[in-house]
Amino acid sequence: MTTLDIEFENSNGNEQHLRLKDFSMRNSAAELKATLEKFTLLNLFEKDGVGLYKKLKHATIIEEIESPIF
Template structure:
C-alpha cells in the first residue's frame, strides 16, 4: 500500500505527521507543496491552543508491504 506522509511544524515548533492512504502516487512535488500550504493556511487542526500543521516541513510516499510469518489454520467445525 502506498501512503502520502506529510510532515509539518506545529506552532509549538514540534514536528507533526499527517498520513493519507490510497493517494495518487503520481502527484508532483509542486502539487503536494501547494496542498501542504493550503492545509497550513487553513489552520483547521488545533489542540490546546497549538496549531498542529502550521508550516510545511516535508512530504514522502511511504510503501508498506506485508510478509506472512505464520499462515492462518482453517477452523475445525464442532461436532
C-alpha cells in the same frame, strides 16, 4: 499499500505528522507541495491551544510490499 507521510511543524515548533493511506500520486510533486502549503494557512486544526499544521517541512511516500511466504 501506499501512504503519504507529511511532516509539519506545529505552533510550538514541534513536529506533527499527517498520514494519508492508499495515496495515489495523480499530480506532480510541485502541485502537491503547493496544495499542502495552502493547507497550512487554513488554521482548522488545534489541540489544547496549539495549532497543529502551521509549517510544511516535507512529505514522503511509504510503500508497503507484501510477499507471501506460502
